[in-house]
Amino acid sequence: MILIPCPWCGPRDAGEFGYGGEIVPRPDPRTATPERWRDYLYLRANVAGWQTERWYHRMGCRRLLTVRRNTVTGEVRPAAEAVER
Amino acid sequence: MPDPRRRPGRSRRYSAAALLRHGLRGDAWPPAWRHHDLRPSYDVVIVGGGVHGLATAYYLARNHGITNVAVLEKSYLGGGGSGRNTAILRSNYLTPEGVRFYDRSLQLYERLATELNFNVMFSRRGHLTLAHSDSSLRTMRWRAEVNKACGVDSEVVGPDDVTRLVPFMDVSHQPRYPILGALYHPPGGVIRHDAVVWGYARAGDAMGVHLHQDTELTGIDVRAGRVTGVRTNRGRIGTSVVLNCTAGWSSLVAGLAGVRLPVQTFPLQAAVTEPVRPFLHTVVVSGTLHVYVSQTDRGELVFGASVDPFGSYSTRGSVEFVEGVASHVLQLMPSLAPLRLLRQWAGLCDMTPDFAPIMGATEVDGFLVDVGWGTYGFKAGPVAGEAMAECIATGSTPELVSAFGLDRFSTGRLVGEKGAAAVGH
Numbered sequence: 001m002i003l004i005p006c007p008w009c010g011p012r013d014a015g016e017f018g019y020g021g022e023i024v025p026r027p028d029p030r031t032a033t034p035e036r037w038r039d040y041l042y043l044r045a046n047v048a049g050w051q052t053e054r055w056y057h058r059m060g061c062r063r064l065l066t067v068r069r070n071t072v073t074g075e076v077r078p079a080a081e082a083v084e085r
Numbered sequence: 086m087p088d089p090r091r092r093p094g095r096s097r098r099y100s101a102a103a104l105l106r107h108g109l110r111g112d113a114w115p116p117a118w119r120h121h122d123l124r125p126s127y128d129v130v131i132v133g134g135g136v137h138g139l140a141t142a143y144y145l146a147r148n149h150g151i152t153n154v155a156v157l158e159k160s161y162l163g164g165g166g167s168g169r170n171t172a173i174l175r176s177n178y179l180t181p182e183g184v185r186f187y188d189r190s191l192q193l194y195e196r197l198a199t200e201l202n203f204n205v206m207f208s209r210r211g212h213l214t215l216a217h218s219d220s221s222l223r224t225m226r227w228r229a230e231v232n233k234a235c236g237v238d239s240e241v242v243g244p245d246d247v248t249r250l251v252p253f254m255d256v257s258h259q260p261r262y263p264i265l266g267a268l269y270h271p272p273g274g275v276i277r278h279d280a281v282v283w284g285y286a287r288a289g290d291a292m293g294v295h296l297h298q299d300t301e302l303t304g305i306d307v308r309a310g311r312v313t314g315v316r317t318n319r320g321r322i323g324t325s326v327v328l329n330c331t332a333g334w335s336s337l338v339a340g341l342a343g344v345r346l347p348v349q350t351f352p353l354q355a356a357v358t359e360p361v362r363p364f365l366h367t368v369v370v371s372g373t374l375h376v377y378v379s380q381t382d383r384g385e386l387v388f389g390a391s392v393d394p395f396g397s398y399s400t401r402g403s404v405e406f407v408e409g410v411a412s413h414v415l416q417l418m419p420s421l422a423p424l425r426l427l428r429q430w431a432g433l434c435d436m437t438p439d440f441a442p443i444m445g446a447t448e449v450d451g452f453l454v455d456v457g458w459g460t461y462g463f464k465a466g467p468v469a470g471e472a473m474a475e476c477i478a479t480g481s482t483p484e485l486v487s488a489f490g491l492d493r494f495s496t497g498r499l500v501g502e503k504g505a506a507a508v509g510h
Contacts, residue, residue, distance in 0.1 A: 001404060015405055019395035021349065035495065042347035042438050042494045046336040048398045071350075072398045 002069075005078045008061045020054030022046075023066065048072050052079060097291075099202050117283060118290035123297065126323035127155040129477055130315050132302050132338055133330035134158025135167035136278070136463060137455050139285035140470025141328060141477075142294045148471070149478035152293035155324075157317060159301035163282030166332045169400075169432030170463040171355050171389040173368050173379060175212045175273035177239045179228050182488050182500060183441075184235040186468060189485065191272060193467035194281075203284030205276055206382065211367040212273025213250060215417070216241075217262035221373065225268040232270070242269045250367050253418045260416050262373050273368055275379050278463060285470075305342040305452065312342065312451035326477055328453045333398065333433020335456035342452045346443065347494050348435040351392035352399060353460050354406040356429035358421075360384030374413040385427065388414055392434055392460060402429040434459045441500035444472065444489040445482045453477065454491065 003011040022044055027036045045051075050070050057063055066079040097115055107114060129145060131138045134156050145151040158164075174194055176187035198205045216222040225241050232239035243266050244256040256264045286296055297319070304316035305327060314323040329338045336346045365380040375391040388410045393403070407429060415422055436459045437443060443457035455473045458465065472486045482490065488500050 014395065021396065038495050039345075043345050044336075044347065044349050046346075046349050046396070048334075048337060048350075071396065074397065074399055074401070 002074050002076055004055055004057075004065075004067060004076060006057050006060060006063075006065055007078065008063060008065075009057060012057070012060060016057060016059035018056040018058045020056055020064070022051050022053050099204075117287040118296050121295045121297065123300075123317070123320050123322055124153075124155070124295065125321075126314075127295070128153040128324070129155070129326045129328065130322055130324045131156045131328045131330055132315075133165070133332070134162040134282075134286075134296065134298065135165050135330065135332065136163070136282055136285065136466035137167075137332075137458070137469050137473075138328070138330035139282060139289055139296075140466050141330065141455065141473045142296075142470075143285045143289040143292070144471045144474035145477060146289060146292035146294055148474055151474075151478055154289075154293075155295045155297055155322065156289070157300045157302055157315075158296070158298045161298050162286050162296065163279055166432045166434070166458075166462055167282050167466070168279055169353075169355070169430055170278055171377060171379065171387050172275050172278040172463065173212070173273070173377065173389075174207070174276055174464045175270055175368075176237050177212065177214070177228055177232050177268060177270040177273065179224075179231060180500065181231060181235055184232055184237055186485055187464060188235065188237050189471075190465050190468035193471065194276060194464075197281065197284065197467065201284035201288045203280060203287060205280040205284055207274060207276045208382070209272060209274040211250065212270040213242075213247065213367050213369050214268040214270070215247070215264050215369065215371040215373075216266045216268070217264060217371065217373040219265070222266050225266065228268055237270075238272055239268055239270045242267050251369055251418075252364055253420045254369075255417065255419055262371075262416065264417075275368060275381070277382075281466065302338060302341065305338075307342055307449055307452070310448075310450055312449060325451045326453070327451060328455060328473060328477065330455045330473075332435055332456070332458060332462060335435045335454065339447070339452075339454065339456070342447070342449050344447045344449055344452060344454075346435075346454070346456065346491070347438055348443075348457050349396050350398055351396050351434050351436050352431040353389070353392045353434050354402055354410075354429060354431045355387065355389040356402075356407065356410060356426050357381070357385040357387050358424045359427050361386070361424065369417065371413070371417060374416060376410055376413040376417070378414060378417070386414075386421070386424065392436065393431075398433060400431040400433065402431055434462075436460075438494070439499035442469070442489050443491050444469065444486045445476055445491065447491055 002014045069076045178184045229239045301318045306314040333350045339346045368379040370377040377389045437457035472483045475483045
């Protein structure tokens, strides 16, 4: 079990959340090429290590949040703290 | 002690006579494969010593006479997904491409024991996919008709047949998800997954393939868009062909060659109970409850589920998984409540957006992939190995796997197998 630090509800069991996956910036649909759209839709860094990712607190405040998680060890940190490192 | 460098001859053939001879003499069996130093170069380097990598090496040698092949395994052979799956075989897929593909794999599995001279303990006991709603019953009918059109034995059966095939199943209307029927697939069954790995390894070794365990890939040398070699913790190897067969780590290995893959790594957990007397003679799967159950030859019940709810490279088990799988199994078979779980484990699955594998060439010349097998790679081992061997030997993509190229994510021709593959098996 891992705990997700919700900025509004505090640390909560990951079972309360929906997993949004690693954050991929959305390209501008008016200018993006088909290759760019493919990258946005399908390609992922899939890192073994620290990853910035989205979660949705569906059984809590029902808000989206960003955290940093180590995909090997399961360690989780709030995004702001991890960004400063 | 026999010389491990000796080429294995007919004397190493496994047979009842050999068993008797060794039993009477009490001497040690020769190792099933040998240890080698790295050669400075190989014709083909296969990354990943699981069923896919070893099968490819075996078919390269047997079907195409290419034996200057190295299989690199960072740990021990069969220590990844090949030794962590629930060893279920079936070919009752939804798309004709999928059905043909897995049917070929089942055919290869069927004669594997004879071909490899290794008892892989294939048990064709039948495979039952439960339907808990009208819509899933309709999908079962659809799958049964596609299967039959492809010459694969599948039929929709009612709750009475389910009771006849599986004792202790609750087919009443009491459960949250009552059993309305099932897709019965007699050719499905279970196999000893370690034996498949060992059998391919031994047969490949006998034909001259080098198996390098404890050999981790640290880099892939690419010059002017062509593979020129690989670097490992034991030294550099020159080669012009590298095949990536690494499941959960596939995107990291591809990254070493500068190739990005549309995969995300998720753990898939499984568990076994204490052994009990044989009573379950079929494989039982429920897509709605995300659970599949079979009984091993030792009597343990094997439970599997879908992938974990979030991506990770961790192979630690979780309490949530045990709670979930236990409650789902008990909905199907309430009388199993007194059974205790003996152990649980996880394997890493490289999931693709369309739940179909990625096979064939990449934008780097000489760097090929056989990845994206997600939760269903084991059952495809032989056919994937055969196809990738052909791909490497002839330089062209076999018809059977042409739909699974990496370029489909650019052209938009995805292969929708989610309906039949998303739930483990």
